[in-house]
Amino acid sequence: MNTQLQPFTPPVSVRVGLLEGYERVTFRYTGRYRIETRSGELLREADASQLKWRVLREKSTPTKFLFSVLVASFTTREEAMALAEQFEDRGLQAAMRQIGGPIEIDGQIIGDNTLYRVQVGNFQIEEDARHLLAKLELDYAPRLVREVLTQSSGRLEMFDQSLEQHYESTDGFRLVPVEPESRLTILGVRMNSGFAYEPTEDRTYEGMIEFYVDHEGDIAALTEIPIDVYLRGVVATEMPVDYPEEALRAQAIASRSLVIATKSIKHLNDPFELCAHVHCQVYSGVTYENPTVTKAVTDTRGNILFNNGIVVDAHYSKVCGGHTEDVLATWMTPPVYAGKGVPCDCTGEMEVPDLMTESGARRWIQSRPKSSCNLDGIDLPVSRAYGRKHFRWETTLLRSELEEIILTKTGVDIGMLYDILPIRRGRSGRLMEVEVLGSLANLRIKRELRIRRQLSHTALESSSFLVEVLTDSQGNPMELVFTGAGWGHGVGMCQAGAAQMASRGMNALQILVHYYPDCKVEKKY
Ligand SMILES: [Zn+2]
Ligand SMILES: [Zn+2]
Known part of the structure; x- marks a missing residue:
């Protein structure tokens, strides 16, 4: 019997960071999963499990970063070069970084979100970059940026409740669903609400899940899923599901456009393209999946907002207060x-x-x-x-x-x-x-x-x-x-x-x- 899912090439898939900064992660699943290391070495044939599983980190070393101050971004190389030169003339080390690139869907280029960023300074110590940032505050709207100097490393272990299955890996684990109905639930996911008291909830996901060592040396998880699967989770979390159908459809199209326009320019240091929080869009897996939302996403499949041939980064907010902002x-x-x-x-x-x-x-x-x-x-x-x-x-x-x-x-x-x-x-x-x-x-x-x-x-x-x-x-x-x-x-x-x-x-x-x-x-x- 073929236990593999039929090969499915989505028009676009997205890599979503689900959580970061955990000392331990507990999960369980329904259906069958194959367990691999992240580099693809098979650890356990596809099988079901009734038990809870836990991921722990053993020794780890955090990522070392270089810090600089992002002063401006441009859509043309020339503008960025000109500003970088101005800083060099003032005796400040400045570099131009190209990010983003052509946006491809189904083998077709539908846009380009290349940006040229001007970054000033290059520090091993964050405090030094903050010092420079404070000086540039009056003339620019500067932001601290960091780039990986040496990647974090560490050893993760993963075992089931009965301790019968036990695996260790230095590059993390991947759980691959082998049936369409396979679902994995991570228990106690922090909701990143920003409040002092941090509520948690159990979140259920479909699709592949990876556990790995994050920049702090803690445990993180990500998933890679087709964009419309992602959107079903996003729309169901970002908009009340009993909003009128046409509002949900508008939300689906706005969210889809936003993802496509920005996924390659947001999380440059991370192994994922989008986080699951308000910074990108809130994604809670299939936890709140709802038939009306799923229909809104399916009915609008492939629909993207364009402005003069460019994919629109269609931001949205809860309540504008009467007038929207530029x-x-x-x-x-x-x-x-x-x-x-x-x-x-x-x-x-x-x-x-x-x-x-x-x-x-x-x-x-x-x-x-x-x-x-x-x-x-x-x-x-x-x-x-x-x-x-x-x-x-x-x-x-x-x-x-x-x-x-x-x-x-x-x-x-x-x-x-x-x-x-x-x-x-x-x-x-x-x-x-x-x-x-x-x-x-x-x-x-x-x-x-x-x-x-x-x-x-x-x-x-x-x-x-x-x-x-x-x-x-x-x-x-x-x-x-x-x-x-x-x-x-x-x-x-x-x-x-x-x-x-x-x-x-x-x-x-x-x-x-x-x-x-x-x-x-x-x-x-
Ligand atoms: Zn984000
Ligand atoms: Zn309004």
């Missing part, structure tokens, strides 16, 4: 598609003030405009009504608490915090730059994600906010009240808005064209 205002690497923010409204009746001005932003954030993601007065099931509390929100921090957060997250002791001044807002009213005024130092924070993270224990819901400072009777600042709009970066499709548009009869294509202006959908496989 791609260019948000990302520091040049986006493939530089779409401008749009009103989250298909009626054309909503009035939008100029949100880049303080008076406009103030009026907007303090009101409840009738955008598609404003769910006021609409009767919805709980899963869809969750967006309501994010449309407009308020959060209060003690001044002393915020001073401590800023110190911990930026290393800057600003002394007594007096105020947070808006410097620059994007088209959706999101702050792109603020100045924190303190008794010892003032601090500029640029980029919406940094602003959200550095002014909160975890992250503020969005950077579209107003700050009010409450003082005591002597005029000393005591509390800071943040009043805000929306949840997430606000770029691209607003999921809550898409759901309402679908409820009002718009189809997936109409929704996508609304949120990604000048784009069209083409079927490529």
